[in-house]
Amino acid sequence: MGIAASLAEICAVYPTAGGVYYWSAMLSTPKYRPIASWITGWLTLVGNWTVTLSIAFSTGQLFLSGVSIFQEDFVANTWQTVLMFWGVMAMCTGVNVFFSKHLNLLNTICMIWTAAAVIIIMVVLLATARHRNTAEYVFAHYDPTASGYPSGWSFFVGLLQAAYTLTGYGMVASLCEEVQNPEKEVPKAMVLSVFMAGLTGVAYLVPLLFVLPEVKAILSVANGQPIGMIFTTVTGSKAGGMGLLILVLVVALFAGTGALTAASRCTFAFARDGAIPGSRYWSQYNYKLNVPLNGLLLSSAICCLLGLIYFGSTAAFQSFVGVATICLSTSYGFPILVNILNRRVAVKNSSFSLGKFGYAINIATVTWIILSVVLFCMPVSIPVTAAGMNYASVVFMGFAGISVVWYAVRGRKTFNGPEEVVIDGESRSIDEEAGREKSRQ
Template structure:
């Protein structure tokens, strides 16, 4: 099999470049990018893209409302176990097929022939739209964080009171999107070394925030061990605390969004079939650990739960840090670090979104595929895909002027869309395990535990995706309702219609290009 050929080639001493060429040849793809990323730089991109410890603070309101302190602790641990199983499952698949196409390529290669074309096309659309929504979401989050800081600093007894306007958030979203675009176009050649610097900032920022919170907090202000580890909350009014905790898992889920980012950059990574899977695993472990430490720090030092949830800024961590440090300046400093890291995350998300769009267009699956799949010969980046991704974010941000709830519904579809692609690709891989000859050998293997880990990861993802559609509180209003299930349904229907009208005629399924030895 082709996988055996890969391993044999590796074992006889092929260098990284030859191994990459062999992998691309097996998948039937032409190398169009320059492989500028090594382990450290791609690790920097994926680690800061997920920005787990930063996201824990930014999205704490979900977990505090549904589950409270203790709920956040145990849900985080349980969610990480399921999440990590999903990551290592996809890491093994990425080692076999290290392509920018990622999940839709894997479904095409490993699903049953009768269904692979349709489900591959569906997976591709969900992945493309999921990553586009992710870019819009991160830019909007940065914009609203700036607005939250203005509210935090200019309200109450201050001489100037900031008036929170939705159109301000839209303009700030567009500004953040513009920054990401400039770095991914004019600064593209500097992106690999820049990601190494950003990784240092990600780790250094974590240390700085920890030092500020613990160093300036007083023991008398901290919560007791009982409060943190045993006090659950059901502020959302659910039928039980257990259900509340399950709804509150949105906090850790948001903080782990995008573990597949490395594979969408695979065609720009040296020694990709080895580096990409280990980068995915390392990112999950490092970010999972940092996120847990930050979570415990936040819960011990946040002060009153009611005060945090009632923060006028909309971000409980601002109130929490001010309570811990007693300083507005220190709180602004912590927020500035987080804002910088989230902007850096936006840079990585745009790079990933554009490569996923490029890959799907390369297989003639999107409208205007020829333009979207074009790689600039001078910069060696898919410039059109980068610009289109930015334009989509700008257009989506305009929705916020009319309704923030409507924008959030569109942006939050990224989780359900991406989770669905993970489920479909791992299911296809499970099916391949039972075929004659099994799965191709890979340079990253789960061995005899692979099947059990794959099954467990699919079970977790199917369970978790259900709660991404829940509102934060029981009996929600039209405004507080989580409309993402409606948007997700529209996206799925749109993809199916696209397949019937467009895809089944001209979509070039990746499996048709994969080369296998007789």
């Protein structure tokens, strides 16, 4: 919530769909503007790629968990998992390529389907469950022994999944060019999105915890996706378990398609500014299909290649989630840090001002992001093996290395950051808008 509020305060001053990429440039001095937007842009780009990767990979695992509902001795091997993941990526890519004109309709259907799925799943589980846990178990039971970490550290490492599900609030800035009074409405939406996501999560998880089977049985599920087993056990029916799993699978496919859409647009925009190797090719737009086809295919290919990590680590999904959360969180933290270093001058007249608590909230936010980078690179459990290692740090540093090398080779000579920004429906240069804001201060 602190990160969302800090970004909302900045968004109220610079209501642009470019989000953190543009805010970092706007808040920086002309000298450091290119490097600030370069760092933020790469973090956002890799974050979008790995969000798509993590959603598609988990969806592939969900498909395979459906097989184990009817064949209890079925355990998917590494190749089967990777091939299923590639199949999901192919579906999401196909929808983006051939149905790009209908993406808004698909998003509407997704929202309706998701809301209906949550209600149906909760009603069915509560109605069919023969076993119910006590309120004490649901709200007070805490068992960190499975991780092997000390109790407190285990709690913080376990925050990864919650942090991952709440990383989308920065993307709300994309609405700035589509709503009236974006300097007021979008910051509110940014903060409310976190609140509503948390509320929805609690509404989904609490009933599920009341009917949850034995934790040992859940942890023993071979493919790491126990939701199918939970549905089958609680309903007492394989058909019922599969029916509920299908509801989740459709939601996951919608989410994967939407994530790839965002990743391809991010790739296209960043390539257009000359920040990616081969930018001239990746920034081409296919007007016949009405889609940035090359950027879309690049995003899909990178996700497919990163999926090969699963051959070396069965905890690959944890790595993908970790990289996505780290990259997006740090991309959000960068403009907040620049704002602090500038003594919050740019936001002193913000319509969504944090007031006298601004410094405290901003500093706490940046501190948490720094801590989370360490936390979310930690293995799921100890002792650590090569197969159980969390390779989030390896992926993160790999992309960081590519970014640094490309900046040294070409970026420092040609990259100037975003050239234009659209605010209040008017296209302005970054320097022009920065000058206007400085005069208002």
